Amino acid sequence: MALSTLCFGVMHASVRIMPKGLHGFEVAFFRNLFGMLVLVPWFVRLGAAPLRTQKIGLHALGGLLYTSSTLLLFVGGTLAPLAQVAAIGFTSPLFASFLAVFVLREPSRISRWLAMAVGFAGTVIVLRPGTEAFGTGPLLLLGAAVLWALSLIDIKVLSRTDSSITITTYMTIFLTPLSGIAALTVWQWPTGHQTAWLLLIGVLGNVGQVTLTQALKETDASLVLPLDFLKLIWGSVLGFLAFTEIPDGWTWLGGTVIFASTTYLTVRASREGRGAAAKRQ
Numbered sequence: 001m002a003l004s005t006l007c008f009g010v011m012h013a014s015v016r017i018m019p020k021g022l023h024g025f026e027v028a029f030f031r032n033l034f035g036m037l038v039l040v041p042w043f044v045r046l047g048a049a050p051l052r053t054q055k056i057g058l059h060a061l062g063g064l065l066y067t068s069s070t071l072l073l074f075v076g077g078t079l080a081p082l083a084q085v086a087a088i089g090f091t092s093p094l095f096a097s098f099l100a101v102f103v104l105r106e107p108s109r110i111s112r113w114l115a116m117a118v119g120f121a122g123t124v125i126v127l128r129p130g131t132e133a134f135g136t137g138p139l140l141l142l143g144a145a146v147l148w149a150l151s152l153i154d155i156k157v158l159s160r161t162d163s164s165i166t167i168t169t170y171m172t173i174f175l176t177p178l179s180g181i182a183a184l185t186v187w188q189w190p191t192g193h194q195t196a197w198l199l200l201i202g203v204l205g206n207v208g209q210v211t212l213t214q215a216l217k218e219t220d221a222s223l224v225l226p227l228d229f230l231k232l233i234w235g236s237v238l239g240f241l242a243f244t245e246i247p248d249g250w251t252w253l254g255g256t257v258i259f260a261s262t263t264y265l266t267v268r269a270s271r272e273g274r275g276a277a278a279k280r281q
Helices: 002-017 024-046 056-076 082-089 091-103 110-127 136-158 164-184 192-218 221-243 249-280
Strands: none
Touching: 002 082, 002 192, 002 221, 024 056, 024 164, 024 192, 056 136, 056 164, 082 091, 082 110, 082 136, 082 221, 082 249, 091 110, 091 136, 091 249, 110 136, 110 249, 221 249
């Protein structure tokens, strides 16, 4: 999990450091294009098995949601400090928890609503409407968080019938051409130097995703989620080293409040899930 947060932190920094000239849509497309290479070993080993599904419509919806989220993330990430990118990224589980009450009909206890309210208060602290911090970049990042939360709900529904390999395969299959369509609207051929950075971004994103999945597979989510806070630390360190950005106290305070809220929701859901499983046994 620690390695995953570092990979994503360096990936976001690389998007900012990369030689100028490429729109965020193109960066997102090449990130996904290089990500398709990860699928090759699966198909070599499993053949066409990862493509078997009866939920192609939900896979298409998930691909559209994830594509939209990625496009907003890669554009917004170039317009906001790295620490703020990390802090706002913590809101996705918060939005997902809120949406799950209405879409998945999950239990809505008072403690859950209070935790979500605290998390949204932290979001307001980070964004600070009416101040200089409330710019286009943070708004795009917040939109990316909401769309990713919707994508998480879609994944949760799909996980009832499809394997994680099938879900990841279809997400990548839909993600690459959809982001490619967006990239065509601002297309400019990358230079050799830019291509090297794009490859690095793709590799970092893939390693980050794989190590995150493996961390969740190895142990309970409630045990590894606290390490997700490292994203804010990496964002602060990399932002200072690469761009002399110094995150203010409001970003740290808001990010901590959001993270504490989402961690509480995850830990509580994990305990309730273990309790329900024990009762069934």
